[in-house]
Amino acid sequence: MVQASQFRNGGYMVDFYGAGYQVAERMGLAARLQELRYPVTGLTYVNHDGRQTSRFTLPPTFREVVSLLRSDLARTIADQVRAPIQYGTTIEAVHQDGDEVALTLADGTQRTADLQDQLALLFLWREDDPAIAADPAGTLRRHYGDLGWILPAALSRLPEDLYYDQVT
Structure with a gap:
């Protein structure tokens, strides 16, 4: 999307x-x-x-x-x-049921997908402060932890060597 x-x-x-x-x-x-x-x-x-x-x-x-x-x-x-x-839309809601995830898009359409055993997450957001956070994992949890789906579980298991950087 x-x-x-x-x-x-x-x-x-x-x-x-x-x-x-x-x-x-x-x-x-x-x-x-x-x-x-x-x-x-x-x-x-x-x-x-x-x-x-x-x-x-x-x-x-x-x-x-x-x-x-x-x-x-x-x-x-x-x-x-x-x-x-799919261009011109955003994800409004995510619902996981077992090995399947259902997405509701901003235009009201529904999409489903099977979940894979491996997962890679990329998080991007606009930040006014250019300094890299002292606690990258905590920063990600604050920004994304309440969005549901698999995010709370994934964010609770962030690796020790979390790659965290700025994009300008």
């Missing part, structure tokens, strides 16, 4: 690396992301006058950082999703 009325092209350049790149490899997306990347050969720091103060050159074999447009990343992921993507 995507709130936007259609796929959104454009957007900022993003650097994709570390844990995100490892997940892309496991999803089988790394080769496509490498094709779409904008090669970055180095980083240059400039002062307030626009003069270079330092430069860091990356070796040509350094491919674990992928710089690409947000829409290229989103399209690569969307192309691999097996279920149809």
Whole structure:
């Protein structure tokens, strides 16, 4: 489900690396992301006058950082999703019954899905304070713990090595 009325092209350049790149490899997306990347050969720091103060050159074999447009990343992921993507709606209610979950969408339509044995959750929200929370697990529980479905159970079992970061 995507709130936007259609796929959104454009957007900022993003650097994709570390844990995100490892997940892309496991999803089988790394080769496509490498094709779409904008090669970055180095980083240059400039002062307030626009003069270079330092430069860091990356070796040509350094491919674990992928710089690409947000829409290229989103399209690569969307192309691999097996279920149809429905644009222009949001999820209003979730009800789990055994191994099945029922969704009520904002337009009133109903969707059901079988639950899998494995689960990965991605949480995104707008935050005015740019500081990373001292207690990421507690922050997630405060934002999402009362939404029902499997969230209370999942949030009670967050791993010790919870990956928590900012997206700008």
